[in-house]
Amino acid sequence: MRDPLQFLRGTRERYGDVVRVAIGPLEVILLSHPDLVEDVLVTRNRLWQKDRYLHQTLRPVLGDGLLSSEGDFWRRQRRLAQPAFHRDRIKAYGAIMVEHAARLASQWRDGEVRDVHKDMMHLTLEIVAETLFGANVGHQAEDVGAALESVLAVVSDPFELFFPILKRLPTPKRIGFDRGVVKLDAIIYGLIEKRRASGEGETNDLLSMLLHARDEDGSRMSDKQLRDECMTLFLAGHETTALNLSWTWLLLSRHGSVASKLSRELEAVLGDRPATFDDLPNLRFTGQIIAESLRLYPPAWSMGREAREDVEVGGYRVAAGEQVWFCPWAIQRDSRWFDRPDEFLPERWEGDFAKTLHRYAYFPFGGGPRFCIGQAFAHMEAVLLLATLARSFRLDVQSSPKPVPQPSVTLRPKNGLRVRIRRG
Numbered sequence: 001m002r003d004p005l006q007f008l009r010g011t012r013e014r015y016g017d018v019v020r021v022a023i024g025p026l027e028v029i030l031l032s033h034p035d036l037v038e039d040v041l042v043t044r045n046r047l048w049q050k051d052r053y054l055h056q057t058l059r060p061v062l063g064d065g066l067l068s069s070e071g072d073f074w075r076r077q078r079r080l081a082q083p084a085f086h087r088d089r090i091k092a093y094g095a096i097m098v099e100h101a102a103r104l105a106s107q108w109r110d111g112e113v114r115d116v117h118k119d120m121m122h123l124t125l126e127i128v129a130e131t132l133f134g135a136n137v138g139h140q141a142e143d144v145g146a147a148l149e150s151v152l153a154v155v156s157d158p159f160e161l162f163f164p165i166l167k168r169l170p171t172p173k174r175i176g177f178d179r180g181v182v183k184l185d186a187i188i189y190g191l192i193e194k195r196r197a198s199g200e201g202e203t204n205d206l207l208s209m210l211l212h213a214r215d216e217d218g219s220r221m222s223d224k225q226l227r228d229e230c231m232t233l234f235l236a237g238h239e240t241t242a243l244n245l246s247w248t249w250l251l252l253s254r255h256g257s258v259a260s261k262l263s264r265e266l267e268a269v270l271g272d273r274p275a276t277f278d279d280l281p282n283l284r285f286t287g288q289i290i291a292e293s294l295r296l297y298p299p300a301w302s303m304g305r306e307a308r309e310d311v312e313v314g315g316y317r318v319a320a321g322e323q324v325w326f327c328p329w330a331i332q333r334d335s336r337w338f339d340r341p342d343e344f345l346p347e348r349w350e351g352d353f354a355k356t357l358h359r360y361a362y363f364p365f366g367g368g369p370r371f372c373i374g375q376a377f378a379h380m381e382a383v384l385l386l387a388t389l390a391r392s393f394r395l396d397v398q399s400s401p402k403p404v405p406q407p408s409v410t411l412r413p414k415n416g417l418r419v420r421i422r423r424g
Helices: 004-015 034-043 052-057 071-085 087-105 116-133 138-155 158-162 164-168 172-198 206-212 223-254 256-270 277-282 284-296 375-390
Strands: 018-023 026-031 048-050 113-115 303-307 311-313 316-318 323-326 393-397 404-407 411-414 418-423
Touching: 004 018, 004 026, 004 404, 026 034, 034 311, 034 323, 071 087, 071 206, 071 223, 087 116, 087 277, 087 375, 113 116, 116 138, 116 172, 116 206, 116 223, 116 375, 138 172, 172 206, 172 223, 206 223, 223 256, 223 284, 223 375, 223 393, 223 411, 256 277, 256 284, 256 375, 277 284, 277 375, 284 375, 375 393
Parallel strands: 026 323
Antiparallel strands: 018 026, 048 303, 113 418, 303 323, 311 316, 393 418, 404 411
């Protein structure tokens, strides 16, 4: 519990690719080879379901959204949401992303100290609200941040997983969790009610598609179903990109030569004009920086599955109901797949490197049928936001408090990320 990231990585290095680990009363089987990850996520994915950790901790928040639902219900919901993430639709979101980033840049002042993680969370929250739900939630960003912190205080507490009885006790954390969920519910249901009351016909955003979608029998989604899907995409759709950018700013502050090369590319490709979707193929080094940041600091640092029936994995028997975990943090820092694995080297992604790499040696967005629906959205957003902000600013990360990764549901910077803004 003191250092789960290094523990999981060291376990593979000491014991191998299939290791049974006891964490308190919980037993899990850690899988650390890309072949094994592919076997579970892709080849025999129907033998597995979402792990118990997800169901016990996230379901009270996310309900039966895309991240937590299973089976035919999940497949139906995925089909309904997919059109919002088609290439042409995503292209239209690009201008909104750049507009919001430029607005944030206008608020930054040379020499001031800010929590850039907080800035990135607010920025991506506003973007996901407008692009997917057609709403302006800038005035609610503080409320969302506070509610999310209260929820994560419980979700990231291992004792809540080990001792389910804690869920029934009125501890300060649990009271904060319940209030946080109520606050998030109020915001999401508010978006739904406002759209219903507007009487608008079908538009191009996700909320409109879900509101007007019909089952084969002609029935529409209930408000509870809408709430679960919106909550999942509202939270997951902004935090992962915010974390990716936060860790990217940390890495750039520590690698001046990379930051300088990035500035040269932005000057050559963009000049004085704003970035657009059509610039993405030419912002190659910017994209490599994002990819390398995701390798070193994957927001989804650990993933898991539960066996539906007895199954063999890597030559070992896994009984029905047992949990397997795989840790992108450890696999993506494995010297078998990456030279100098702990170094920040965006150039490693040049040429055909990605094609030569095992598909599941690098999987920050998961894989198989449940591959993250918003992967293309997130990549475009991260590149365009970084390009918009980095063309005018460099951020010097402050040494106190020291930036430390905190592995909860996602990999967050503990105590935020304090930086000094430098123009130019």
